Amino acid sequence: MALLELKKVKKVYRQGKIEVPALRGIDLTVEQGEFTTIFGPSGSGKTTLLNMIGCLDTPTEGEIKLNGNKVSKLSQKQLAMVRRYNIGFIFQAYNLIPVLTAYENVEFAIRLIDHSKELQIKEKVLKILEEVGLKGLENRRPNELSGGEQQRVAVARALVKEPKIVLADEPTANLDSKTAADVVKIMIKMNKELGTTFIFSTHDPAVMKYANRYINLKDGMISTDERRG
Amino acid sequence: MFSLKLGLKNLTRQKRRNILIIFVIAFAFFGYLVMDSLMNGMEEMSFDNIKNYDTGNIQVVNPEYWEDREDLPLENLIYLNQDIVESIKKIEGVLGVSPELRFKANLNNGIDETAVIGLGISFDQYNEVFTTQNYIVEGSMFAPGELKAVIGVSLAELMDLKVDDYITLLVRTKDDTFNTIDVEIAGLVRAPNPMINNGIVFVPLDVAQQALNIGNGVSLLALKTVSGEEERISKSLTDNFKNKDLNLKPYSWKESASSVIALSAAKKGGIGTVLLVVLLIGMLGIINNVILSALERTEEIGMMKALGMREWEIVFVFMIEATGIGILGGLAGCLLGYIGVSWLVKYGFSIGYISGGDASGYGIPILDRIYGIWNYPAFTFLFILGIIIAVLSSILPSYWAAKKDPVKAIYHR
Ligand SMILES: Nc1ncnc2c1ncn2[C@@H]1O[C@H](COP(=O)(O)OP(=O)(O)O)[C@@H](O)[C@H]1O
Numbered sequence: 001m002a003l004l005e006l007k008k009v010k011k012v013y014r015q016g017k018i019e020v021p022a023l024r025g026i027d028l029t030v031e032q033g034e035f036t037t038i039f040g041p042s043g044s045g046k047t048t049l050l051n052m053i054g055c056l057d058t059p060t061e062g063e064i065k066l067n068g069n070k071v072s073k074l075s076q077k078q079l080a081m082v083r084r085y086n087i088g089f090i091f092q093a094y095n096l097i098p099v100l101t102a103y104e105n106v107e108f109a110i111r112l113i114d115h116s117k118e119l120q121i122k123e124k125v126l127k128i129l130e131e132v133g134l135k136g137l138e139n140r141r142p143n144e145l146s147g148g149e150q151q152r153v154a155v156a157r158a159l160v161k162e163p164k165i166v167l168a169d170e171p172t173a174n175l176d177s178k179t180a181a182d183v184v185k186i187m188i189k190m191n192k193e194l195g196t197t198f199i200f201s202t203h204d205p206a207v208m209k210y211a212n213r214y215i216n217l218k219d220g221m222i223s224t225d226e227r228r229g
Numbered sequence: 230m231f232s233l234k235l236g237l238k239n240l241t242r243q244k245r246r247n248i249l250i251i252f253v254i255a256f257a258f259f260g261y262l263v264m265d266s267l268m269n270g271m272e273e274m275s276f277d278n279i280k281n282y283d284t285g286n287i288q289v290v291n292p293e294y295w296e297d298r299e300d301l302p303l304e305n306l307i308y309l310n311q312d313i314v315e316s317i318k319k320i321e322g323v324l325g326v327s328p329e330l331r332f333k334a335n336l337n338n339g340i341d342e343t344a345v346i347g348l349g350i351s352f353d354q355y356n357e358v359f360t361t362q363n364y365i366v367e368g369s370m371f372a373p374g375e376l377k378a379v380i381g382v383s384l385a386e387l388m389d390l391k392v393d394d395y396i397t398l399l400v401r402t403k404d405d406t407f408n409t410i411d412v413e414i415a416g417l418v419r420a421p422n423p424m425i426n427n428g429i430v431f432v433p434l435d436v437a438q439q440a441l442n443i444g445n446g447v448s449l450l451a452l453k454t455v456s457g458e459e460e461r462i463s464k465s466l467t468d469n470f471k472n473k474d475l476n477l478k479p480y481s482w483k484e485s486a487s488s489v490i491a492l493s494a495a496k497k498g499g500i501g502t503v504l505l506v507v508l509l510i511g512m513l514g515i516i517n518n519v520i521l522s523a524l525e526r527t528e529e530i531g532m533m534k535a536l537g538m539r540e541w542e543i544v545f546v547f548m549i550e551a552t553g554i555g556i557l558g559g560l561a562g563c564l565l566g567y568i569g570v571s572w573l574v575k576y577g578f579s580i581g582y583i584s585g586g587d588a589s590g591y592g593i594p595i596l597d598r599i600y601g602i603w604n605y606p607a608f609t610f611l612f613i614l615g616i617i618i619a620v621l622s623s624i625l626p627s628y629w630a631a632k633k634d635p636v637k638a639i640y641h642r
């Protein structure tokens with residue numbers, strides 16, 4: 001059974017009387033442990049597709065199955081629970097909470113699903129922060145960290161609850177190319193170590209090359225889908 | 230709990246705005262507490278003034294006289310035999326009994342005339358009940374039988390009178406014929422009760438009785454009692470009068486001054502209105518604060534929703550923050566209020582500024598200065614109410630923030 005299955009997924013945005021078709025029939029299957037990049041020009045539907053997969057929104061038509069369970073017709077409340085336990089998000093703008101330290105930003109995510117004792121939580125959080133290369137910076141607040149470091153906190157936050165799938169919408173768009181490559185390398189490392197499935201979107205060819213599956217999106221349709229490595 | 234920690238840490242964001250709203254709440258609380266203290270102080274002073282200079286704690290009156298008392302009639306008087314006063318004095322808790330004869334008069338200084346209230350008193354007995362004698366600022370009181378009078382300083386000023394001047398009181402006797410009382414001014418009084426200063430002429434009781442041709446009749450007996458025992462003493466009095474088949478009734482000072490009731494009602498209304506305004510200010514401040522915070526943190530709310538936080542969990546974070554502001558504002562307000570009330574209790578507040586030194590025109594029997602009194606329950610009450618209001622007024626805007634569509638919030642569309 002595939003981790004993720006999309007069948008004829010369509011999404012139409014309505015702006016007053018105008019209908020904007022953002023996705024026009026997506027068929028896609030993603031296996032556990034894949035490291036997939038979705039690329040395509042701006043407006044091709046990358047964000048929309050990731051939002052559908054991430055259960056942030058529901059498709060206008062078609063079906064989405066996560067782990068064999070149909071999620072395309074769930075209510076907002078049910079979707080929230082699916083996200084809570086199964087999905088990690090990494091955002092372009094990091095979206096860290098400025099008043100919390102790196103440690104606390106990660107702790108925030110794990111506390112939502114794990115009600116273990118302080119000590120066990122601490123162990124988990126410190127371990128994942130070390131994995132993403134932030135040992136020693138745990139007590140810094142976001143404004144005391146560089147962009148790359150902030151995005152690594154966000155990676156740790158997405159991974160700490162050991163989700164089935166991590167979705168990252170243009171996670172490197174705000175970073176310079178070297179830092180961007182570092183962040184992607186960390187994601188690959190985590191993918192290899194934990195077997196977490198990653199799907200991330202980008203329009204930066206330099207970042208793309210690290211993935212083992214490439215999906216090209218054009219006008220809301222998949223134009224190519226290749227595996228490599 | 231993590232949400233609690235986050236809510237409290239969020240208090241450190243937008244420090245300036247939070248401090249501003251905390252100050253607004255603090256000043257509103259301060260205003261309320263000071264006003265409450267002053268209003269209560271004013272009420273207490275008014276009551277004291279009524280008791281100490283006007284009615285005593287209890288007045289014993291013929292019920293028919295009581296009906297018409299505003300007209301100062303010479304009918305339905307109490308005809309004194311020594312026994313009435315003595316038997317009242319025997320009741321435990323009664324500290325003094327003063328017979329009073331109240332009558333209408335016109336005061337003539339030889340040039341002008343003005344309407345006044347004549348008050349026939351027996352000096353020794355009057356002193357047992359009232360403290361007016363302490364406020365004689367010039368001259369002295371009179372002895373029984375002396376053809377002398379004591380008047381208030383304001384009246385003296387109005388009629389251009391000094392100690393040792395002669396005045397004539399024009400009165401109507403019981404038989405409706407005119408008579409005069411010619412008296413020398415023995416002293417001037419400046420009492421804390423403006424009524425006394427403005428329009429009362431004290432004369433010896435026997436002099437007044439003679440001039441009005443009413444034998445040994447008096448309008449009423451004013452009683453000074455142990456404070457707070459009025460009710461029990463009234464009961465004893467009622468029994469006493471019933472046994473002796475006397476048509477007399479005790480009236481407590483609360484009943485005798487209709488202005489007292491009006492004043493208390495006005496006080497409650499005033500304090501209630503201020504309370505409402507204070508709470509409204511706090512409420513609008515908190516609502517405004519939550520809305521602004523939610524707008525600034527749209528992407529953060531989107532992130533929280535993406536992480537799968539439930540609506541009420543997000544609401545909780547915002548509510549903690551709002552409650553924190555409510556608590557800090559409340560604490561600061563109570564502290565400011567404590568300082569303000571301490572000052573008012575010690576130094577008072579001159580009402581000379583608003584009334585030219587005499588608030589009787591406003592129906593308040595107080596002169597010059599109002600002192601605040603401590604009302605500790607008001608502090609606790611306001612503090613707790615403030616927190617409840619902070620919690621309640623943050624619920625709706627927090628829900629509004631938490632209900633945002635996650636996609637729209639994350640991408641701020
Ligand atoms: N909320 C929306 N309302 C209307 N149109 C939208 C909305 N979101 C996206 N679109 C449109 O859908 C198309 C795909 O957008 P998007 O998924 O953001 O593309 P990408 O992420 O690849 O740039 C674009 O034409 C965009 O204008």
Ligand SMILES: [Mg+2]
Pocket residue numbers: 046047048169
């Ligand atoms: Mg996009």
